[in-house]
Amino acid sequence: MPLIIPKQYKRKLLPETTEVAIKMIKDEFQRRLAEDLNLRRVTAPLFVLSGTGINDDLNGVERAVSFPVKAVGDRRAEVVHSLAKWKRIKLGAYDIAPGYGLYTDMNAIRADEELDNLHSLYVDQWDWEKAINESDRNLDFLKETVRKIYNAVKETEQTVYKHFPHITPRLPEEITFIHSEELLQRYPGMSATDREGAAAKEYGAIFVIGIGGELSSGEPHDGRAPDYDDWITPNSDGYTGLNGDIILYDRILDRSFELSSMGIRVSPESLRRQLDVRGCNDRSGLAFHRALLAGELPYSIGGGIGQSRLCMYLLQKAHIGEVQASIWPEEQIEECRKAGIELL
Numbered sequence: 001m002p003l004i005i006p007k008q009y010k011r012k013l014l015p016e017t018t019e020v021a022i023k024m025i026k027d028e029f030q031r032r033l034a035e036d037l038n039l040r041r042v043t044a045p046l047f048v049l050s051g052t053g054i055n056d057d058l059n060g061v062e063r064a065v066s067f068p069v070k071a072v073g074d075r076r077a078e079v080v081h082s083l084a085k086w087k088r089i090k091l092g093a094y095d096i097a098p099g100y101g102l103y104t105d106m107n108a109i110r111a112d113e114e115l116d117n118l119h120s121l122y123v124d125q126w127d128w129e130k131a132i133n134e135s136d137r138n139l140d141f142l143k144e145t146v147r148k149i150y151n152a153v154k155e156t157e158q159t160v161y162k163h164f165p166h167i168t169p170r171l172p173e174e175i176t177f178i179h180s181e182e183l184l185q186r187y188p189g190m191s192a193t194d195r196e197g198a199a200a201k202e203y204g205a206i207f208v209i210g211i212g213g214e215l216s217s218g219e220p221h222d223g224r225a226p227d228y229d230d231w232i233t234p235n236s237d238g239y240t241g242l243n244g245d246i247i248l249y250d251r252i253l254d255r256s257f258e259l260s261s262m263g264i265r266v267s268p269e270s271l272r273r274q275l276d277v278r279g280c281n282d283r284s285g286l287a288f289h290r291a292l293l294a295g296e297l298p299y300s301i302g303g304g305i306g307q308s309r310l311c312m313y314l315l316q317k318a319h320i321g322e323v324q325a326s327i328w329p330e331e332q333i334e335e336c337r338k339a340g341i342e343l344l
Contacts, residue, residue: 053286087129101130129302210241262303
């Protein structure tokens, strides 16, 4: 996406006050998230060893930042893209019972990211994972979990309003669920991003179900790796997929605003099918995949929620660089400065 400069943008908080508000939002939201989903905080790695299958492959094309580790014979380690697989391993290692889970602060570097209002080299998110029963692997359970997360966001929005009454709430009372195939049928001829934007603008907040599986167009709505979210299992709405994205409408940028990617994780059966569909059967020999296929990892649901993105949205900022420190092209910094957008 090109850089968006909103007309007559006026920041709601000075940088110093913004820093205070950021801490307030992070403290408040993670407390509510942990209470609503029965999660406890754990410590997470910044990097993992290459070749173990633990790192998240995202869309399968992003390069991980990597480096040799002298102490282990120059084996390469790579900065995590997310902790989707690592969290599931920890659920099993800590023997966490169904209905309970963990969350952590995940920090990543995505060197191939196209930098704009929402995308940065630096990614910070709450990565969470919850153990479930096999019987919970259904669309109703997914929707119930999404509603709990959305309510935590709304409650945090109210906290911001109480402290800063000039930042008025924008979120609708309820989040709307819609399958990616329904979006395709409703908005023919549009790109996936434009379909999301149209639906988000109409409803204010949506959860797009079924990210990664092939649609009637022959293409997926968006890319997903084959070995964490389940995008191939049929669900009760007549389509496939037990995952999705929480997407809000941002009036400041007049565009869709992805806040979270999440889903019910693959079972041994759906992992085999998804590896086969993507032509990745060679991964079945990796440590993570061997354990999952052998039934040694718990059934789970999980996802990531952008920390800087949540702060950006709730504080009604125009650029993610207003709530996080990162690197930006000089021309982008100057263009933002002229518009009154001060990047940290």
